[in-house]
Amino acid sequence: DDNFSIFKGVNDQYYFHLKAKNGEVILSSSEGYVSEQGVKIGIDSVRRNAPDAQVKDLT
Numbered sequence: 001d002d003n004f005s006i007f008k009g010v011n012d013q014y015y016f017h018l019k020a021k022n023g024e025v026i027l028s029s030s031e032g033y034v035s036e037q038g039v040k041i042g043i044d045s046v047r048r049n050a051p052d053a054q055v056k057d058l059t
Helices: 036-052
Strands: 004-008 014-019 025-027
Touching: 004 036, 014 036
Parallel strands: none
Antiparallel strands: 004 014, 014 025
16 A cells, blocks of 8 residues: 555546555556546556566666
């Protein structure tokens, strides 16, 4: 839970940031969600699917 932060945008939609263990934001803004419950479901999806995701180093 410490790696995610939820915020409400100026368009009244909910978004989340994803942070690395060192606190650096690695996803500055998720897709928009209509409700806070929706953004929490999105976060749960990232938790379930991210461990198997392919990593691309863009540096």
